[in-house]
Amino acid sequence: MSQVLRDARRYEEEHEKQIAPSDRPGFHLCARVGWMNDPNGFSYHDGQYHMFYQYHPYDSHWGPMHWGHAVSQDLLHWKYLPAAMAPDQFYDRDGCFSGSALTLDDGRQLLMYTGVIRSTDSLGRTHDIQSQCIAFGDGTDYRKYQGNPVITGKDLPEGGSPNDFRDPKIFRKEDGSYRALIADNYPGHGGMYLLYRSDDLVHWQLMHPLAENENRIGLMWECPDFFELDGTHILIGSAQDMLPKGFEYHNGNGTFWMAGDYDPETEKFTEKCNYAIDYGIDFYAPQTVLSPDGRRIMIGWMQNWDTCNLHTKSTPWFGSMSLPRELSFRSGILYQTPIRELDNLRTETVEYKDIRLTNNDLRLDQVCGRMADMEIELKAADPEKMYQRFAVRFAQNENYRTGVSFRPFESTLKIDRKFSGSRRAVINQRRALVNHQRGSLKLRLIIDRFSVEVFVNDGEKVLSMTIPTELSAEGISFYADGDVVMNVVFHKLSV
């Protein structure tokens, strides 16, 4: 083991103790210490889920990327394992960037990732050389392959960029051969996802681009994943530098999914539609895993590149994953629902039926706290008289509140953290279009101390957002501008 990895392992073991468990999210995975970004190597190996992550243990800001590591049986209770990889070789000396994992026939776990070499020119501009590397391990310790890198800029199609060539997602085909889907930039056209094949994991040939941006969704694309779901093929990706498209895509980095036709003979994918995966503020670089019982489960990084560097240096950890979400595809919609294991965290449940809200602010007995699963069904009290607005507020006290509000006339749902405690002039609100039948809407809010994920109409849309609010702000209240009737099922969650 290299000294760089040994140092990281010692550092994280010594410093994680400084973070009280109550100062971390309850059931969302966060950095063991320091900084976390993308999920990596999300897999089920040797009887448990493995989650690796982009990791800079020494600081709560991004830096030379290591791979952090945690394992779980239910994707909600996590156990940290020692950091899996550090930037310690000539080909990854400036970072072990994102990648994926696969279990091999001989029981070993394979990690495939991007090695980064960064240089600075005379004008101070940085240039990366990014190439794909592999490592083999037993689920705790990994040895990088001595012939790394296994895919380099030489393996790119003409016009491809070795400076933005990263995030391999590896698959195994039924015939035993391997595929890697890798993000690249085609300057002037934006990102593309390139498909490579191999028989032995070390020799790779370019096949073709599986999808190309052609300047439609942002610029560079990152972190692809590709899978079959309920009879359709779904490609998921993350785009940098997007311009907004109505309520679909927003400015900055964001995620997208595409459904399309896949020809198993040619292995070509024809995209039929594309939509955002998450309509909130904090969600990026998701990866999926197939659970042993056949569920396609997705986890993303619950942060946003444009605002993640605004916290202070003294924060001992920064960055967490989203809730694991079960995916399904019905009637052209990619549904996301909280992983069903979450039900096991429910402790006390209170239920309120036919609560009338008329231009008033209401609190409900026992509905409060910062770890909760809350289902709300609302409708207009009089279908002939539409209400103007419904809002639920939480993480609330005399100083703070976070809001989710719905305006039936606009069909928009808004998440709002303007009053959640941020002192920065950043995006604090976002709206999404939602379906409703004359003001009837279903919301499910998963609150975990420093975040909320809002699942709309049984997972038709999701909006995720982190909040910096101090934990003493525990209040929850409901408000209607107009006349609303609602049902609330509130579960306190505990780990």
Ligand code: FRU
């Ligand atoms: C996405 C990303 C990846 C890269 C990693 C670096 O958030 O930019 O493309 O591998 O983060 O930390």
